[in-house]
Amino acid sequence: MTGVLSEISAGMRQCIDECLDCHATCEATFTYCMAREGTHADRTRMLILLDCAEICSTSAGFLLRGSERHHQTCETCANVCQQCADWCERLALDPVMKQCAATCRQCAKSCEEMVKH
Amino acid sequence: MTGVLSEISAGMRQCIDECLDCHATCEATFTYCMAREGTHADRTRMLILLDCAEICSTSAGFLLRGSERHHQTCETCANVCQQCADWCERLALDPVMKQCAATCRQCAKSCEEMVKH
Amino acid sequence: MTGVLSEISAGMRQCIDECLDCHATCEATFTYCMAREGTHADRTRMLILLDCAEICSTSAGFLLRGSERHHQTCETCANVCQQCADWCERLALDPVMKQCAATCRQCAKSCEEMVKH
Amino acid sequence: MTGVLSEISAGMRQCIDECLDCHATCEATFTYCMAREGTHADRTRMLILLDCAEICSTSAGFLLRGSERHHQTCETCANVCQQCADWCERLALDPVMKQCAATCRQCAKSCEEMVKH
Numbered sequence: 001m002t003g004v005l006s007e008i009s010a011g012m013r014q015c016i017d018e019c020l021d022c023h024a025t026c027e028a029t030f031t032y033c034m035a036r037e038g039t040h041a042d043r044t045r046m047l048i049l050l051d052c053a054e055i056c057s058t059s060a061g062f063l064l065r066g067s068e069r070h071h072q073t074c075e076t077c078a079n080v081c082q083q084c085a086d087w088c089e090r091l092a093l094d095p096v097m098k099q100c101a102a103t104c105r106q107c108a109k110s111c112e113e114m115v116k117h
Numbered sequence: 118m119t120g121v122l123s124e125i126s127a128g129m130r131q132c133i134d135e136c137l138d139c140h141a142t143c144e145a146t147f148t149y150c151m152a153r154e155g156t157h158a159d160r161t162r163m164l165i166l167l168d169c170a171e172i173c174s175t176s177a178g179f180l181l182r183g184s185e186r187h188h189q190t191c192e193t194c195a196n197v198c199q200q201c202a203d204w205c206e207r208l209a210l211d212p213v214m215k216q217c218a219a220t221c222r223q224c225a226k227s228c229e230e231m232v233k234h
Numbered sequence: 235m236t237g238v239l240s241e242i243s244a245g246m247r248q249c250i251d252e253c254l255d256c257h258a259t260c261e262a263t264f265t266y267c268m269a270r271e272g273t274h275a276d277r278t279r280m281l282i283l284l285d286c287a288e289i290c291s292t293s294a295g296f297l298l299r300g301s302e303r304h305h306q307t308c309e310t311c312a313n314v315c316q317q318c319a320d321w322c323e324r325l326a327l328d329p330v331m332k333q334c335a336a337t338c339r340q341c342a343k344s345c346e347e348m349v350k351h
Numbered sequence: 352m353t354g355v356l357s358e359i360s361a362g363m364r365q366c367i368d369e370c371l372d373c374h375a376t377c378e379a380t381f382t383y384c385m386a387r388e389g390t391h392a393d394r395t396r397m398l399i400l401l402d403c404a405e406i407c408s409t410s411a412g413f414l415l416r417g418s419e420r421h422h423q424t425c426e427t428c429a430n431v432c433q434q435c436a437d438w439c440e441r442l443a444l445d446p447v448m449k450q451c452a453a454t455c456r457q458c459a460k461s462c463e464e465m466v467k468h
Contacts, residue, residue, distance in 0.1 A: 047182045047183075048184075048186075050182060051178075051182065054175050055175060058171050058175045062168060062171070065167060065168065066161075067164060067165075069165075069196075069197055072196055072197065075193075076189045076192075079189055080186055083186065
């Protein structure tokens with residue numbers, strides 16, 4: 001994170017970082033699940049990873065534009081992240097899924113902080 | 118709209134169409150505003166057009182994936198669309214802005230319908 | 235398509251429409267494939283539908299901003315659309331896949347036209 | 352970067368990181384420019400920041416899906432990043448613009464490496 005981003009408040013910058021990290025993690029975890037069989041094949045539910053990736057990117061976008069409407073997108077993002085973490089945790093014997101759940105919880109927490117302020 | 122999209126329920130398909138139309142309209146209206154002076158130069162507020170374009174695209178994405186979480190994104194989308202329409206209407210002597218406001222209202226209405234069901 | 239979009243040249247507007255239609259069709263076709271077994275389970279290759287959906291959205295974005303760089307994104311979009319159509323055609327006994335292929339070819343053709351001009 | 356992302360090759364992971372960083376930097380720099388007068392008001396050209404932000408996000412998406420088509424999006428991304436850096440450098444007395452240019456050059460270099468391999 002560089003230059004102009006250092007002008008943004010620390011709390012907001014952290015939330016942007018975590019949204020972008022969660023976006024990337026969910027996209028990569030989705031690809032990982034696609035290449036596997038068994039429980040991972042619970043495919044319709046697996047789409048939650050794409051939901052989470054997309055709303056995280058949108059949430060980061062609202063924050064990066066300094067939008068006063070970021071409370072609304074952060075709130076929706078926090079909800080979707082929590083649901084995505086719940087789903088990943090059911091597969092938490094796999095360390096990849098466990099880590100994805102942790103990333104989603106972290107992002108949800110950051111977004112919830114933004115909603116409060 | 119073709120093939121697989123005809124399998125989606127009529128109400129949902131209409132909402133997808135209107136989200137994608139509102140996305141495109143807000144992006145193009147933003148470009149239009151950027152090329153103009155005067156009241157349009159109310160630039161920080163103008164970013165609402167980018168907010169609206171982004172959440173409309175996300176809302177369409179949730180619907181296209183058949184996500185059960187589309188209620189949340191439709192609700193946020195409806196709110197942002199209404200605010201964007203409010204802003205455009207202040208410049209409604211310009212027919213481009215007036216039309217953008219109408220497109221946003223229409224999309225908001227469609228999203229509100231999705232939230233109810 | 236409304237207001238400001240009617241100010242954009244007919245060729246460009248048609249390309250925007252076809253990119254957005256192809257984006258939506260590929261997203262919905264991906265969801266459709268996810269819910270099915272058999273050949274559709276050729277999952278790693280199936281990700282081409284997400285590639286195509288994403289580059290179509292980006293290509294539409296460059297056109298909606300009136301970017302002089304739209305030639306580059308249209309060229310990449312045309313290539314990905316052709317590859318996506320090739321893949322869908324191998325499953326063309328299924329009318330949904332056949333229609334998706336046709337939508338991709340149409341979008342590719344439109345993008346190729348933009349590259350020439 | 353966590354879990355599943357550590358499974359991706361180091362070169363590819365670096366490129367993903369730099370695409371996401373460049374995406375965020377260009378979005379935030381765009382917002383910064385919107386709030387300023389003078390040369391920054393060279394608005395039509397300023398849209399290059401949105402072009403760059405969007406193609407960086409798309410390029411990261413192709414890499415995160417492990418798409419064999421990432422060469423095409425990386426090549427387009429490298430080109431747009433170089434053009435965006437050229438534009439930012441004309442305003443390089445402003446440290447924010449200078450840093451944005453450096454971020455774009457770095458991302459372009461990473462994408463060019465991906466094209467070679």
